Amino acid sequence: SYELTQPPSVSVSPGQTARITCSGDALPKQYAYWYQQKPGQAPVLVIYKDSERPSGIPERFSGSSSGTTVTLTISGVQAEDEADYYCQSADSTNTWVFGGGTKLTVL
Amino acid sequence: QVQLVQSGAEVRKPGASVKVSCKASGYTFTSYAMHWVRQAPGQRLEWMGWINAGNGNTKYSQKFQGRVTITRDTSATTAYMELSSLRSEDTAVYYCARDSTIAAAGIAWGQGTLVTVSS
Numbered sequence: 001s002y003e004l005t006q007p008p009s010v011s012v013s014p015g016q017t018a019r020i021t022c023s024g025d026a027l028p029k030q031y032a033y034w035y036q037q038k039p040g041q042a043p044v045l046v047i048y049k050d051s052e053r054p055s056g057i058p059e060r061f062s063g064s065s066s067g068t069t070v071t072l073t074i075s076g077v078q079a080e081d082e083a084d085y086y087c088q089s090a091d092s093t094n095t096w097v098f099g100g101g102t103k104l105t106v107l
Numbered sequence: 108q109v110q111l112v113q114s115g116a117e118v119r120k121p122g123a124s125v126k127v128s129c130k131a132s133g134y135t136f137t138s139y140a141m142h143w144v145r146q147a148p149g150q151r152l153e154w155m156g157w158i159n160a161g162n163g164n165t166k167y168s169q170k171f172q173g174r175v176t177i178t179r180d181t182s183a184t185t186a187y188m189e190l191s192s193l194r195s196e197d198t199a200v201y202y203c204a205r206d207s208t209i210a211a212a213g214i215a216w217g218q219g220t221l222v223t224v225s226s
Binding site for chain 1: 140142151153154157202219
């Protein structure tokens with residue numbers, strides 16, 4: 001299997017832009033997905049197929065891809081965005097791999 | 108709307124087995140795969156395996172191969188995950204998650220089931 005690498009933590013002030021990266025050798029060939037997880041809750045999908053946003057997810061969440069790195073960008077961060085964020089990818093057999101997670105702190 | 112409701116918390120002794128259920132509603136159960144993901148306290152999400160709810164085919168993570176069995180009951184629209192030979196490191200919240208035709212990812216998740224392994 002392969003690995004997805006995320007920074008353990010990112011900090012940002014309210015109203016600023018947060019960028020969370022996820023790196024992996026398989027990412028040029030496979031889509032990436034992003035989840036938000038708040039304490040005691042199940043994950044919520046916020047970005048699919050690198051840059052698509054599910055219905056109901058605020059427009060301030062966006063995703064991009066470049067080579068072996070995908071990036072989740074949260075523009076105009078709000079206090080409610082403080083959470084853990086996980087990237088995920090899947091191979092052709094629908095085997096999922098998760099990154100280690102990034103704790104977003106809103107200062 | 109899509110809803111996944113899991114069974115309640117469980118406590119097991121080391122060496123025992125546990126079976127967690129995931130009752131699905133709001134969609135055609137046999138049209139989608141169901142995945143199982145676990146999360147130990149303070150740790151990352153960890154994928155365990157999935158089942159094609161239509162034909163019952165399964166795929167497991169190599170880490171859990173031989174210890175995990177995922178099944179489904181189409182008449183009850185319920186998926187099950189059984190983990191055997193439990194050890195303390197298996198203490199975690201276990202989630203079921205349904206994927207989508209547009210995303211190889213969990214678009215809907217159960218609320219999670221805490222499994223505690225302790226002597």
